[in-house]
Amino acid sequence: MTFAWYGHLKDLKAAPLWIAIVVSWAIAFFEYCFQVPANRIGVTYFSLPQLKVLQEIITMLVFAGFSVAYMKVPLTRNYFFAAMLLAGAAYLIFSEKPR
Known part of the structure; x- marks a missing residue:
């Protein structure tokens, strides 16, 4: 999530805001695909x-x-x-x- 939320401040500085949003959400989606199962497993421990x-x-x-x-x-x-x-x-x- 760190890269999705803050990476655009360096890499997409000149890009329109909507592109930064789409790229950030695309990165965050894949991280969520790992985080949700990790939370489900973690809550058992x-x-x-x-x-x-x-x-x-x-x-x-x-x-x-x-x-x-x-x-x-x-x-x-x-x-x-x-x-x-x-x-x-x-x-x-x-x-x-x-x-």
């Missing part, structure tokens, strides 16, 4: 809040790599602090005892 926190952590890791490697955004200490907050969220949600 994790609670819904755990699944969401895990998804957010993966999304932020992918976004950090994408923004640094592809979009050439400099890595700052805020990435580290954000990672620590996500680790805290993971600790809190995964330490909860199931009912």
Whole structure:
């Protein structure tokens, strides 16, 4: 989803908005084809809040790599602090005892 949502800011900058929308949705469609089954499988192992926190952590890791490697955004200490907050969220949600 990261590439579908943000890749057009670099690759399709001169293209009309409607082309960026169509290309982004085409990319997102294929990602959804993997995400929906992954959620159905994941919910058998994790609670819904755990699944969401895990998804957010993966999304932020992918976004950090994408923004640094592809979009050439400099890595700052805020990435580290954000990672620590996500680790805290993971600790809190995964330490909860199931009912």
